[in-house]
Amino acid sequence: MTSQLDYTLVVGLEIHVQLSTRSKLFCGCAVEFGASANSRVCPVCLGMPGVLPVMNRQAYEDSVLVASALNCKIAPFTKWDRKSYYYPDLPKNFQTTQYDLPLSYDGFIEIPIENAGPKRVRITRAHLEEDAGKNLHSSGPFSQVDLNRTGTPLLEIVTEPDLNAPAEVKALAMELQRIVRYLGVSEADMQKGHMRFEPNINLLIRKEGREYKTPITEVKNLNSFRALERSVAFETQRQLDAFCETGKTMVSGSKTTRGWDDGRQVTVLQREKEEAHDYRYFPEPDLLPVEMDAAWLKRIQSRLCELPLQKQTRFVHAYRLSPYDAGVLSADRATADFFEKTVGHGAEPKRVCNLLTQVGLKLANERDCGLVELGLTSRAVADLVLMVTRGEVSASGGNTLLEHMVTSGKRPEVLADELQLLQKSDSAELEIIVDKILQEQDKAVAEVRARGKKAKKAQGFLLGQVMQRTGGQANPQVVSELLAKKLS
Amino acid sequence: MPKELLNLGCKQLVDQISAGQTSSLSATEAVFTAIKARNGEIGAFLALFEAEALAQAQSVDERVAAGNAVGPLAGVPIAVKDNMCMTVGPTTCGSKILEHFHAPYDATVIEKLRAADAVIIGKTNLDEFAMGSSTENSGLKETVNPWDSTRVPGGSSGGSAAAVAGRLCYAALGSDTGGSIRQPASFCGVVGLKPTYGAVSRFGLVAYGSSLDQIGPMTRCVPDSALMMNVIAGHDPKDSTSVDETLAPTIDFLAGLDDPVEGLTIGIVPDLTAGAQPEVRDAVTAAIDLYQSLGAKVVEVALPHAEYAIATYYVIATAEASSNLARYDGVHYGHRTADPKDYTEVYSKSRAEGFGQEVKRRIMLGTYVLSSGYYDAYYLKALKVRNLIRADFDRAFEQCQCIVMPVAPSTAFKRREKTADPLQMYLADVYTISANLAGIPGLSIPCGRGSGQLPIGLQLLGPSFSEATLLRIARMYEHNTDWRMEPPGL
Amino acid sequence: MEQKITESQVEKVAQLSRLALTPAEITEFTGQLESILEYVAKLNELETDHVEPLAHCLPITNCLREDEIRESMGAEKTLANAPQRDGPFFRVPKILDDHSGP
Numbered sequence A: 001m002t003s004q005l006d007y008t009l010v011v012g013l014e015i016h017v018q019l020s021t022r023s024k025l026f027c028g029c030a031v032e033f034g035a036s037a038n039s040r041v042c043p044v045c046l047g048m049p050g051v052l053p054v055m056n057r058q059a060y061e062d063s064v065l066v067a068s069a070l071n072c073k074i075a076p077f078t079k080w081d082r083k084s085y086y087y088p089d090l091p092k093n094f095q096t097t098q099y100d101l102p103l104s105y106d107g108f109i110e111i112p113i114e115n116a117g118p119k120r121v122r123i124t125r126a127h128l129e130e131d132a133g134k135n136l137h138s139s140g141p142f143s144q145v146d147l148n149r150t151g152t153p154l155l156e157i158v159t160e161p162d163l164n165a166p167a168e169v170k171a172l173a174m175e176l177q178r179i180v181r182y183l184g185v186s187e188a189d190m191q192k193g194h195m196r197f198e199p200n201i202n203l204l205i206r207k208e209g210r211e212y213k214t215p216i217t218e219v220k221n222l223n224s225f226r227a228l229e230r231s232v233a234f235e236t237q238r239q240l241d242a243f244c245e246t247g248k249t250m251v252s253g254s255k256t257t258r259g260w261d262d263g264r265q266v267t268v269l270q271r272e273k274e275e276a277h278d279y280r281y282f283p284e285p286d287l288l289p290v291e292m293d294a295a296w297l298k299r300i301q302s303r304l305c306e307l308p309l310q311k312q313t314r315f316v317h318a319y320r321l322s323p324y325d326a327g328v329l330s331a332d333r334a335t336a337d338f339f340e341k342t343v344g345h346g347a348e349p350k351r352v353c354n355l356l357t358q359v360g361l362k363l364a365n366e367r368d369c370g371l372v373e374l375g376l377t378s379r380a381v382a383d384l385v386l387m388v389t390r391g392e393v394s395a396s397g398g399n400t401l402l403e404h405m406v407t408s409g410k411r412p413e414v415l416a417d418e419l420q421l422l423q424k425s426d427s428a429e430l431e432i433i434v435d436k437i438l439q440e441q442d443k444a445v446a447e448v449r450a451r452g453k454k455a456k457k458a459q460g461f462l463l464g465q466v467m468q469r470t471g472g473q474a475n476p477q478v479v480s481e482l483l484a485k486k487l488s
Numbered sequence B: 001m002p003k004e005l006l007n008l009g010c011k012q013l014v015d016q017i018s019a020g021q022t023s024s025l026s027a028t029e030a031v032f033t034a035i036k037a038r039n040g041e042i043g044a045f046l047a048l049f050e051a052e053a054l055a056q057a058q059s060v061d062e063r064v065a066a067g068n069a070v071g072p073l074a075g076v077p078i079a080v081k082d083n084m085c086m087t088v089g090p091t092t093c094g095s096k097i098l099e100h101f102h103a104p105y106d107a108t109v110i111e112k113l114r115a116a117d118a119v120i121i122g123k124t125n126l127d128e129f130a131m132g133s134s135t136e137n138s139g140l141k142e143t144v145n146p147w148d149s150t151r152v153p154g155g156s157s158g159g160s161a162a163a164v165a166g167r168l169c170y171a172a173l174g175s176d177t178g179g180s181i182r183q184p185a186s187f188c189g190v191v192g193l194k195p196t197y198g199a200v201s202r203f204g205l206v207a208y209g210s211s212l213d214q215i216g217p218m219t220r221c222v223p224d225s226a227l228m229m230n231v232i233a234g235h236d237p238k239d240s241t242s243v244d245e246t247l248a249p250t251i252d253f254l255a256g257l258d259d260p261v262e263g264l265t266i267g268i269v270p271d272l273t274a275g276a277q278p279e280v281r282d283a284v285t286a287a288i289d290l291y292q293s294l295g296a297k298v299v300e301v302a303l304p305h306a307e308y309a310i311a312t313y314y315v316i317a318t319a320e321a322s323s324n325l326a327r328y329d330g331v332h333y334g335h336r337t338a339d340p341k342d343y344t345e346v347y348s349k350s351r352a353e354g355f356g357q358e359v360k361r362r363i364m365l366g367t368y369v370l371s372s373g374y375y376d377a378y379y380l381k382a383l384k385v386r387n388l389i390r391a392d393f394d395r396a397f398e399q400c401q402c403i404v405m406p407v408a409p410s411t412a413f414k415r416r417e418k419t420a421d422p423l424q425m426y427l428a429d430v431y432t433i434s435a436n437l438a439g440i441p442g443l444s445i446p447c448g449r450g451s452g453q454l455p456i457g458l459q460l461l462g463p464s465f466s467e468a469t470l471l472r473i474a475r476m477y478e479h480n481t482d483w484r485m486e487p488p489g490l
Numbered sequence C: 001m002e003q004k005i006t007e008s009q010v011e012k013v014a015q016l017s018r019l020a021l022t023p024a025e026i027t028e029f030t031g032q033l034e035s036i037l038e039y040v041a042k043l044n045e046l047e048t049d050h051v052e053p054l055a056h057c058l059p060i061t062n063c064l065r066e067d068e069i070r071e072s073m074g075a076e077k078t079l080a081n082a083p084q085r086d087g088p089f090f091r092v093p094k095i096l097d098d099h100s101g102p
């Protein structure tokens, strides 16, 4: 019965992105994934008595850079606040974060939507804060605490509730991943927990001419795109069912927190502490405010670059690529740059694209590296493409050559020769062979000349014969043209 | 001889040690002999580092003998309030919750003392986490006033004040959040300086009220205070709130110390002083008269919001404290309750067992004023009044170089006299608290004796970063008086 | 600001403060906090609508450090003061309601 309801899904997203600074936000401990437990800790990030924080400039500038890319206003004056809650992975029992004066606010992000133009989602704010450590739960009656992650810089980005489908939520998350990678401020590696999502979800239900809002749920700490998309989808259905069953609507304080059970693919209600929302924010007395002036902002924003979606759109128009191909090429900045450099050497964009996406990225994947780490130069790839364009090698020969270029590091023309992949395009030379075949195959020649049902097949047969005779090295296009001329 | 040796000022001692006229070892041994004789009664120390101190003294003597350069505090036995982290001994803050806590690092002031070749002899008692005005809130020990053991030494730096007054060290470090250096200095008859907020690094000072806390020297005379400032003041990259050269250029606080301030104008606040005990009032009036006789001009200045300082302070300091002390939870260090039924009980029981009543009371008050629904009414309001208090001083200092007033309304009070009523105890901080709220420096110097020969303190307040001038003004007074006698029974 | 603080409020504050107080302490603190807050209410005499809050006294901003790595303490030193440890970890009673991360 729920399916009959007319409803709109309303989602706002909170995203925590770990910035890839060398040291932590307030101390000199290395930010390092996978170090042995409690080895990247000092008195400051351990929150020992008497310690004081000093802000990492890089973390602040990276935050401003991302905020600028998200079209946010950058606050000329920003400060930090303490947010109090007790938890074993939070050694000071307060988190240093930003409350009423975040470093940026009022921006937007454009996200690609399948079969439609990009969608604009408003950004409420983006601010810089510290991460907590990790609690580990073994099977015994105890939990273990590792504080290596404590104090790692996090950029928290909060969107307005502008997302209306699980796929949109996922698209935003992925777009943001591309952006922070483009800007070089985060590895954004999901496996390492570099991005964590918290969607706020509810429904706007229209029933019998009236509108109802279901209570908001916040799903905590999702760390994969899949879990994010699925939890939103799950919540949509769960809230629909709950509305039909109970009719409960949103009232102040009705927001609940849920967790995602990946094994069962469901969200589960988390126990709410009575004082859960009394964080007692107040200005962090141990840190000074930061004032941003125009010159500094300009210096930071000089690191801005064309963003992935802009690049993708430009690739579609400038190089006549499909949106899909353009998306693949612009997924990371280095690949996109490599593509453009190759095209810049005069190679045909579509052919470069095919070669890179069908062969290059496949090889990179197999080697678990980036396309640009395959050891190819844009010059060599361009030369290869030009050989294909000139008909010196076939398209499939080009694919083979690229693979060998990666393994051997040799130039394409050298490999083409070694592997005998050069095509014969000299029409005078080919004409002799064509004439020979035409003499030998009079049956097929007759069929072509008769222009009957069998003509097309016969012409294909003749082409095949020529190719066979030349050991596959004839340029099929030249041969086709010769055949057409002789049999017309 | 040992007694004469113990009565030397730091500067004199350094000069004699450097000249080979006496040795750091004999000064250090004299100090430990005095401690053995008197600390049982006074209770100034929570920890003593005799072996380390003697070794350090010997090393200084050896360097002097070898003709090597030594630091500005070469060989001087110095005590440190036990809320400054040190890798030697525990750092307890006078609290059961940190009774067995060993800091893995040295506070910046400790590093600076070491670099100056001081001999750190021990850690002194304090009100738990520096919360109190009598050192009676220490969770570990009782300290009495060397002038009268039935009386408190003041607080929270009561151990440091008692140690300096009792000749158990040559100088000490204290910390001052609402008067915790100046008031015990006044009660024990020593010189106490609370520097401008940001002048001395707080790195390694266990935080009570972060926006108010400052470390400062407690000494027997003004030149020693200047000498100590030479060592501890200055920018620290580990403390974001420590000011750099542009705001507070490095200066030699001893240079020109004995030169009287020409054309000195002193501000007084008559309505404020009216609330003090007559003998305190008289002593302060006499001091002002002395300044006038030295050519100073006296003007009346107004601090119209001074009467709101205590209320403002107890909101801001406790709010910050409630957050600063949240970390003592029995998880990563410090006392942990036995057999908690779950992890939240690790917190609530460890803290209930480890903290004393005054600390709990302030955490409760601070939590309340920050909690949802009360923030604006209390905390935000207090921050606004703080601005008014600061503006009062800005205006006053347009008319004068320093403001003179009592340090405390009375001389040292009897032990247990005020413990029953916390508010009454708070109200006694009326003269000292404003300086912390405004961030300005304040100096306490002995200015007389009340009944029972108890010391009375004179407070000098100056604009931010005017310590050098304040010390000179204090020195003018000190030159012409002799209140620096030793307590009876020594 | 005018209404009196109640014992149940004090209990809530104790819970927020993670202090397991006895009923006697709750009663005692209620009285003491009441008189302190009554005193603090004095601040209401002042009109402060147009006064800026002063969070700290220093006329300085922008204290930022360069992104440089300093040596960490290592697990042994980190855990040296730990009341309970489990190998290289701090140990606490089982956390059942995990919502870690900020």
Ligand SMILES: [Mg+2]
Residues within 6 Å of the ligand: A097, A129, A156, C102
């Ligand atoms: Mg956050």
Ligand SMILES: [Zn+2]
Residues within 6 Å of the ligand: A024, A027, A028, A029, A040, A041, A042, A043, A044, A045, A046, A151
């Ligand atoms: Zn660290």
